[in-house]
Amino acid sequence: MRIPFPDEVLPAEQLGTVHFVGIGGAGLSAIARIMAQRGVVVQGSDARHSAVIEALRAEGITCFVGQDAAHLDGVDTVVASTAVREDNPEIVAARARGLRLWPRSAGLTSLMTPPITTVAVAGTHGKTTTTGMLTCALVGAGADPSFAIGAEVPALGTNARAGADPVFVVEADESDGAFLHYAPSGAIVTNIDADHLDMWGSVEAYEQAFDDFVATVGDFLVVNTEDPGAERIADRARAAGLRVVTVGFAPAVADIAGAELRVDGTTTRLRVVVEGDTHELELLVPGRHYALDALLALGAGRALGYPVAPLIAGLGTFRGAARRMEYKGEAGGVRVYDSYAHHPTELAADLAAARAVAGESRLVAVFQPHLVSRTRIFGGQMGEALSLADEVAVLDIYLAREDPDPEVTSQLIVDAVAGPPARVVGSVAAAPAAVASSVRPGDVVVTLGAGDVTEVGPALLSLLEQPGE
Template sequence: MGIAGSGMSALARILLERGLEVSGCEARESTTVTGLRSLGATVQIGHSPAHLDDADTFVYTTAISPRHEEFVAARESGKPFLRRAAALAAALEDKRCVAVAGTHGKTSTTSLLVVAAQACGVDPSFAIGGNLYETGKNAHLGSGPFAVVEADESDGSFLLTRPSSAVVTNVEADHLENHGDLEGIFAAFGQFVDRIDPAGLVLTCADDAGARRIAGYARSLGRRVVTYGTSADADVAVFDVVTRPDAVEFTVAGPGVGQRRVRVGALIGAHMALNATAALVLAADLGLDLDVAVRSWSQFRGVHRRFEPHGEGGGVRVFDDYAHHPTEIAASLTAAREALAGTGRLIAVFQPGTYSRTQTFAREFADAMTIADIAVVMDIFPAREEPIPGITGATISSLIELPPERVIYEPSYDAVPERVAEVARPGDLVVTMGIGNVYLLCGAIRDACAAARGAR
């Protein structure tokens, strides 16, 4: 159910490659639906309990309301009833699983490790939260002995995996609707560490206070812990970071990786140097050829929805990013300003995701948006949530400490491209951000800017 979601479509692809019959349903047609059908999946548009008739097992995510009639019918049917993560773990149970966990950076880190393994002639299985440009895939059942998977903490589903080794990139307050508070999140990550093979690697970022706390817990269990980062006490040091409009370059030095200069194409921002270092240490632990791995990254083409370029209109460049947490918004806008390279102004278009997150982080979102020159805030993408009275996109826009003429709250989704075009001028850079459907506006924003420029 919800077969075209980023995680569910990855699972469906792997099951299809296993030779299983896969059916599913989705709210609307999409390129993902078309792609799954081409692989042999039966995909219905719309939801109905009748979809269960020919199925042996029902697979779901917590994004689906437990009150949905199809969900209720499945639960009452007596058929096997599996969360997506449990089904994925079963589909990859014969593989050595490398898990990438953390509040931020999972998709980029996973993608870099997969590309490195493929360049080294290993055919890894993988499940990623975005499509790799190199292959156009977000998942694959490989012939190699290991699998690389994103371990999602949002709903606790990473506690259904049993990794042979894992990285924790960072730990921050997020998904409090599921974890309650920050201590609840740390408890979940502690349980995740408990599930890692006692002989396996626990890799953590020394620059993040939350990840350092998890490293301390892992050490208390006698686990093999390695840290990385720019901090002086990191086991694997990252230094001389140079961010460019189209890449990030840095030097890494430490046990297992030696000392080497690394360039990663398509990914920008200093935080990407940390993600690449995590992938490099994991690659070393897997026995991959690091020279080959690093060479493959110099031509890395990126991941969909990770500072993804969407062209130029009227001299205005348009990008999209999946950033949806205040820390991610700040990192994305900082990187965007570096890519702007002084040619114009930075216009941030943010679609908040879920009412609860908006309510919890309104102040932090507003502070992050001040990195932009012009802040455009859309209304909330609700996902599975019911509205919270008084919580809208204006909850954030009213707190943004920029001059009033540089803050725009636009509750109408369809009106956003024209509102952006009204304020954009040649040399500016627009970046859309959020978990919802804001990325679908990129082409319209580009075209509106082109049309406005032509009119002037």
């Protein structure tokens, strides 16, 4: 469901009581937390109970499980997730009562009022990790920023907080055009790789959205020179008068350059050259793509005026984000990780990182495609990326906001896997037993996808802990 962005966005403190439809999601829970910490009366509902709901309740936020028009009694403003459908009873009631009904992007924008300096982290891949890394870097440099991240970051203990300093680090989502409304002081663009074509309609329109986003930035832009799309908008940003900071592994073209990259199990080490000085950086996450994210975060920290050494120290505290190659446990000699990767580029990057973790052991990929439209467009490429594993299990498509299409199924992906054995294992409920039947001690299993595939790992571990039952 798409709700129009309002003509005027009031500061959060002027919204009265705010109700969030879909408060259990990463995006809305972050906004709700920050509003509550700033003294706004907030509440919300979600279709299902979750650990997020429990955590919000522990913080004093009223959360309903299930949606009902009665939840809007006494409410002035309703903020809704894009995953909510038009016939949701709370949406219907909000419209019938003439309440202020906003999309998520407007709720987040209401928190960006002056004198706050907002840094927005945009890009197709790596937004959550880079936002978390930048926040950790700033904390390491002695700052107390506000932040809104698309997943919980263990090093920070949460996905969002209202800080005391006038700096606000936000993950800027392009999937529904939200990032076009933020007008940040500074921005990071991690990369531009066609996605969300159900929203944008074409690759050209998707790429143009990033041009439009950069046109809203007021002061500086940090980009990855290794990504052609990001490099292209860097040229336009310079022409528009923005300060541009470039990062990458080519010192001849990057302002902040990485070198001597070493990935050892779950650790990544590299040297970083900044303004002629060389620094050592050790990250507690594995993979070259995470090193690039760290360089981007370092670039934004420098653009904000913080010194290099404490920023690097802060980056060293980052140990991942929920569902970003998150270690879930080990049972029966099988290690299980969980990843939010759902685009072919993300699948390839995380499986390459998982291969480094697995070493000589077998790598088993358990993938849940997200959205019919994305599977229709990228199904073949998803299968190619999954071919990096030694065994592949593909769940049914997670529909989210779309209806099923009998011509678009998970078999499209399985048919494109080249090399390793691959099969469709059905639902989230059926997948753990199916995977347990084929794994063996020493294997590394990675569950991947943006839906509820995250439930498969814990269930698999539970089965492996009881092999005789």
